[in-house]
Amino acid sequence: MFLVQNPPSGPSTPREQFVNDVGHAHRYKANIEGSMKILNRIETDSEIMCCRFNPEGNLLAVGLVNGVTKIYTVEPLSCVYVLPAEDTGGQPLPVTCLRWRPNIENQNFKNILLATYASGSVKIWHVSTMDCLSSTQEGGRQVLACAFNASALQYITAGSDTTINLYDATTRQKLLSLEPSTSFLVMDGHMMRIFSVMYLPNDDHVFLSGGWDDTLQWWDSRVDSRHSIKRIFGPHICGDALDILPSNSNILTGSWRKDNSVQIWDFNSGELIRDVPDDFNRSMTYCTQWLPDGQIIAGGSDMNMLRMLEQSSTSTVTIGRMVDLPRAVYTVDNDRSGPNPRIAVGSSNSIYIVQRS
Numbered sequence: 374m375f376l377v378q379n380p381p382s383g384p385s386t387p388r389e390q391f392v393n394d395v396g397h398a399h400r401y402k403a404n405i406e407g408s409m410k411i412l413n414r415i416e417t418d419s420e421i422m423c424c425r426f427n428p429e430g431n432l433l434a435v436g437l438v439n440g441v442t443k444i445y446t447v448e449p450l451s452c453v454y455v456l457p458a459e460d461t462g463g464q465p466l467p468v469t470c471l472r473w474r475p476n477i478e479n480q481n482f483k484n485i486l487l488a489t490y491a492s493g494s495v496k497i498w499h500v501s502t503m504d505c506l507s508s509t510q511e512g513g514r515q516v517l518a519c520a521f522n523a524s525a526l527q528y529i530t531a532g533s534d535t536t537i538n539l540y541d542a543t544t545r546q547k548l549l550s551l552e553p554s555t556s557f558l559v560m561d562g563h564m565m566r567i568f569s570v571m572y573l574p575n576d577d578h579v580f581l582s583g584g585w586d587d588t589l590q591w592w593d594s595r596v597d598s599r600h601s602i603k604r605i606f607g608p609h610i611c612g613d614a615l616d617i618l619p620s621n622s623n624i625l626t627g628s629w630r631k632d633n634s635v636q637i638w639d640f641n642s643g644e645l646i647r648d649v650p651d652d653f654n655r656s657m658t659y660c661t662q663w664l665p666d667g668q669i670i671a672g673g674s675d676m677n678m679l680r681m682l683e684q685s686s687t688s689t690v691t692i693g694r695m696v697d698l699p700r701a702v703y704t705v706d707n708d709r710s711g712p713n714p715r716i717a718v719g720s721s722n723s724i725y726i727v728q729r730s
Contacts, residue, residue, distance in 0.1 A: 374558055395536055402697075403725060408695030410730040412715065413450050414723055415445065421719035423613065423704045427484065429678075429710030433717055435724055436468025442488055444500055447708070447715065447726070449498065456498050461510075466491040467526040469517045469532075470613070474542070475525045487518035487528055493604050495530050496544065507545040513536065518570045518613070522577045527594075531582060539594055544578075551599050553591055556600065561600035563590060569615035570615070573622065573640070574597035583610035583626065589638070605643040608636065612659035612703060618667060627671055628660030634658040636665070637689075649689045652680055654696070660705045666712050668692075668729075673700025679718050680706065695727060 405411060419437040424448075426433050435444045439456025445451060458465035474485035484500040495509045495516055515533040520529065522543065531537045539552040553562025565585035572580040578594045582601075591603035607628075608614075614627030621672065622640035635649035635658055649669065652677045661671040669682040669689070679695040679702050697716060704719040718725045 407693035413726040426708040430710045440465030491515045532567045535563045574619040627661035672700030
């Protein structure tokens with residue numbers, strides 16, 4: 374199962390229910406509406422949980438429910454590396470999050486991939502050789518999210534408890550744990566599981582986190598208290614649904630709910646800038662992301678669709694949709710190449726490569 378034995382009380386989501394029903398391949402032809410086109414499709418032998426383009430945009434890592442990570446070249450579309458599932462002594466547990474190490478000058482290795490697992494493992498892979506460079510077990514929890522900082526010298530992990538762990542990326546040793554204080558009067562950390570973490574672009578110390586407790590938390594690893602430094606209430610994050618736009622640091626969040634599921638926030642003040650208008654066919658959001666020019670992609674369940682949205686100074690409108698997908702959209706990513714990037718969309722056993730038309 375993709376749930377701990379005794380999960381924190383609170384809202385449940387169909388994400389956990391879905392992975393209990395694995396092994397049933399669905400062959401659907403997705404429909405495109407508006408200014409989008411399908412470039413290609415990957416079909417895997419297991420349901421897809423997460424995906425990520427490498428910094429150059431020529432490789433796509435895809436994490437599966439069966440614990441395997443497959444690496445594809447984008448042009449031509451081909452599987453070139455397979456990172457195996459770990460031996461858990463039983464059924465392998467899902468890959469939950471993938472992050473490539475940023476490319477920094479004078480690095481001995483490139484194509485380094487950070488992967489987290491529902492088993493509690495955190496692994497660093499050298500993709501080109503398929504070697505596991507390190508494996509850490511965070512006992513007692515599922516690890517659901519991870520992120521490198523801008524210099525690639527540190528990374529963080531979070532999961533099914535309320536703790537965020539900070540690691541040295543060179544030694545792979547844990548430096549400290551960030552968590553809420555013991556006082557119930559001050560919410561200076563998360564009260565429930567954490568599904569998404571992200572560093573402020575070009576900052577090695579400040580990052581955000583979001584999860585089931587309807588809060589966004591601001592953290593600074595230099596602060597001695599090891600608690601969050603600021604928080605806002607609102608987003609109900611149940612997947613990879615937290616992003617920061619580098620040009621102005623505006624925060625994008627996706628919530629697993631029918632109303633106001635996509636929102637934009639000001640990083641400095643924490644004030645809500647805009648509720649992104651709901652589509653006429655409402656979808657509860659699992660994943661959302663900024664595109665390089667400030668457009669938005671968002672995917673989710675209920676209507677099982679992907680939306681592409683364009684925003685001006687006063688409004689945000691849907692310009693394209695992918696609909697009739699076999700299951701919820703749990704993962705999206707773009708290759709960050711130019712004003713019209715390729716976008717990977719994961720639903721059931723398929724990864725669709727799409728682009729604005």
